[in-house]
Amino acid sequence: PLGRMRTTTSLFAQRLTLISGLRAFTTTRSAPRRALHASSSSIVFAARATPDANRDMFRDGPDAGGRGQPRKRPRGGRGNGGAPRPRSDGARTHVNDRLEKLWEGQDDAPRSSAPPPRPNLMKNTHGGALAQAQIVEVATGNAPSTTAAFANMGLTEASMRAIHEVMGFTHATAVQDSTLPHIMRGLDVLARAKTGSGKTVGFLLPAIERLAKQGAPRKGDVSCLVISPTRELASQIGEEAKSLLTYHPFNCQVVFGGTNINSERKRLTSQGVEFLVATPGRLIDHFESSNLARACQNLDVLVLDEADQLLDMGFRPSLEKILSYLPTQRQTLLFSATVPKTVHQIAANALRPGHQYIDCVGDDAPATNLQVKQSLIVASFHDHLTLMTQAIEEHQAEEPNHKIMVFFPTARSTQLASEMFEACGKPVFEIHSRKSQAVRTKAADKFREARAAVMMSSDVTARGMDFPDVTMVIQIGVPSAREQYIHRLGRTGRAGKTGKGLLMLDPAEKFFLNGVRDLPIEVLDPAIDSQVDQRVRKAISRINPDTKAQAYSAWLGFYNGSSGKMKWSKDDLIFAANNYALETLQCESLPGLLKKTVGKMGLKGFTANLNIVSELGGGGGRGGGGGGRGGGGFGGDRGNGGFGGGGGGRGGRGGGRGGGGGRGGGRGGGRGGG
Numbered sequence: 001p002l003g004r005m006r007t008t009t010s011l012f013a014q015r016l017t018l019i020s021g022l023r024a025f026t027t028t029r030s031a032p033r034r035a036l037h038a039s040s041s042s043i044v045f046a047a048r049a050t051p052d053a054n055r056d057m058f059r060d061g062p063d064a065g066g067r068g069q070p071r072k073r074p075r076g077g078r079g080n081g082g083a084p085r086p087r088s089d090g091a092r093t094h095v096n097d098r099l100e101k102l103w104e105g106q107d108d109a110p111r112s113s114a115p116p117p118r119p120n121l122m123k124n125t126h127g128g129a130l131a132q133a134q135i136v137e138v139a140t141g142n143a144p145s146t147t148a149a150f151a152n153m154g155l156t157e158a159s160m161r162a163i164h165e166v167m168g169f170t171h172a173t174a175v176q177d178s179t180l181p182h183i184m185r186g187l188d189v190l191a192r193a194k195t196g197s198g199k200t201v202g203f204l205l206p207a208i209e210r211l212a213k214q215g216a217p218r219k220g221d222v223s224c225l226v227i228s229p230t231r232e233l234a235s236q237i238g239e240e241a242k243s244l245l246t247y248h249p250f251n252c253q254v255v256f257g258g259t260n261i262n263s264e265r266k267r268l269t270s271q272g273v274e275f276l277v278a279t280p281g282r283l284i285d286h287f288e289s290s291n292l293a294r295a296c297q298n299l300d301v302l303v304l305d306e307a308d309q310l311l312d313m314g315f316r317p318s319l320e321k322i323l324s325y326l327p328t329q330r331q332t333l334l335f336s337a338t339v340p341k342t343v344h345q346i347a348a349n350a351l352r353p354g355h356q357y358i359d360c361v362g363d364d365a366p367a368t369n370l371q372v373k374q375s376l377i378v379a380s381f382h383d384h385l386t387l388m389t390q391a392i393e394e395h396q397a398e399e400p401n402h403k404i405m406v407f408f409p410t411a412r413s414t415q416l417a418s419e420m421f422e423a424c425g426k427p428v429f430e431i432h433s434r435k436s437q438a439v440r441t442k443a444a445d446k447f448r449e450a451r452a453a454v455m456m457s458s459d460v461t462a463r464g465m466d467f468p469d470v471t472m473v474i475q476i477g478v479p480s481a482r483e484q485y486i487h488r489l490g491r492t493g494r495a496g497k498t499g500k501g502l503l504m505l506d507p508a509e510k511f512f513l514n515g516v517r518d519l520p521i522e523v524l525d526p527a528i529d530s531q532v533d534q535r536v537r538k539a540i541s542r543i544n545p546d547t548k549a550q551a552y553s554a555w556l557g558f559y560n561g562s563s564g565k566m567k568w569s570k571d572d573l574i575f576a577a578n579n580y581a582l583e584t585l586q587c588e589s590l591p592g593l594l595k596k597t598v599g600k601m602g603l604k605g606f607t608a609n610l611n612i613v614s615e616l617g618g619g620g621g622r623g624g625g626g627g628g629r630g631g632g633g634f635g636g637d638r639g640n641g642g643f644g645g646g647g648g649g650r651g652g653r654g655g656g657r658g659g660g661g662g663r664g665g666g667r668g669g670g671r672g673g674g
Helices: 002-027 051-056 096-104 157-166 174-184 199-214 231-244 261-271 280-289 307-312 316-325 341-350 381-398 411-423 437-449 482-489 507-516 530-541 545-566 570-584 595-600 631-638
Strands: 045-047 134-137 189-192 224-227 252-255 275-278 301-304 331-336 356-359 372-378 403-407 429-431 453-457 472-476 499-505 521-526 592-594 611-613
Touching: 157 199, 157 231, 174 189, 174 199, 174 356, 199 224, 199 231, 199 275, 199 301, 199 331, 224 231, 224 280, 231 252, 231 275, 231 437, 252 261, 252 280, 261 280, 275 280, 280 316, 301 341, 307 316, 307 331, 307 341, 307 482, 316 341, 331 341, 372 507, 381 403, 381 411, 381 472, 381 499, 381 521, 381 530, 381 570, 411 429, 411 453, 411 530, 411 545, 429 437, 437 453, 472 482, 482 507, 499 507, 507 545, 545 570, 545 592, 592 595
Parallel strands: 134 356, 189 331, 189 356, 224 275, 224 301, 252 275, 301 331, 372 499, 372 521, 403 453, 403 472, 429 453, 472 499, 592 611
Antiparallel strands: 045 521
């Protein structure tokens, strides 16, 4: 008992020291303002009416330094029967200087108060691709379809039957009408087109027509190769291709990571593949370990879908490697929602001189769908999950047939929020890169089919994926870029329907607002409902400690990448992360971090306030699930602690790196556990 008492006393002293340090740190920083209504236990988001009032929203407490730094959460106001906590009298007095300048675009350097000019994508500022292109600008408007009938396009009977009978289309969308004539002439095309505009059919249909009219390729040859940035988008393209091929004697196969590559090899060999959809990494795996590279030597059409996202995700070296395997005499199509410098550069390498640049968006088109009402809440990190829950519940009450998508910056924060939501007794679909592909596909399909549902996701579903009838998109934390904000928002308001978008930022993340000042975003003044807050805090207390530890590590890594823009030093970052762990996640002590993880983050010289461990405990190693390395999807999707899941290493009796309880334990021994 005395030993346990000493251990408990030591942990208590450690926690007290950390919290005391956080208090000292945060009292010299700004405390994000909590604006509360006079009295209400219901969910209230009151919108301010004027631009001046919108700027007033960005005002913090009297001792704030304007940096939006983390704070020690005040404990007052809890447990008072749902009555909101009182507003601080000085809540609007001091921080305006820097934040008002930020809203005006004058922070740190003189800037014009006018919104920054949008880049003229028709101007050849990058050379290369556009210097060799024939430019076609198309005014597509917001119309989902045109008067151009597929029946008048000279398509084969098999394609017409598939379009009418299987897909239910009679007329082309504006994007299809603009691109099909050029593609069907065999020209290389760089097309700027928004997601949800029908561009998938726009590049699949002419490739099918080309193959149908020139005759079947040599047995085993791939005629059309489509490269997609994500597994989900690849699956969706494959489904549309199979629908269009219903009455054609051609096969479509889809290959991507997270599945058994040997099964894919057998399928490609036994069933044949005229149309192949692939993610870059898995395609290279096949090129290097099978005969697929040889099968692509007579390739007719190459498509890079969501080209800007492919490059944003770091796939440029992979794309260049893929191009080295392919014949130069081919038709190449690049479809991209934006056309930054990186897309021009890859286009210059992939497309032939004289290709067509078709702008289906236009410089004067609104960056976001005008039918989507956009809103913004600025509140402390600590309050994000509570405000998210309130926003979801309010929308569910307003819209019985709701479809809500919530985006988070990391897979682990997605997992944490999903577990919290489930602990509140609410069903939720969860999609992120830490889930196996089978689980992700099943969740996406169920969300599509559901009449009313909530899905929490990382950016694997932000672009290209078609989820019909999404009524609201919530974005928690700073998006990686303006384009990412727009693409996430594009999951709602599709096909002429209305939708809502809500962005939630911490005051330290307001640097992002400089890049979206031209968008019609309405600032909301959130009221914290203490009853909802209590439910959320109670749910967080029940979350698996390993989930919290992983969320802490991911949070630290993500904001380490943004700390410069947030004007945080490394010490500021670590204090903020520790505050997040101890206060928001309610961890009993600081979660451990591996030395190599800290090194990769560039924090080796800042370890005094970090808990460095030689190995991660709880949950065990890379086996798990039911024994063996494969148990539970490679350790239960790298599991609920350490790198694994719960039931032993190789063979199910422990040993190795499996298991469920740190070193030793049960009959496991070694680094596993019983």
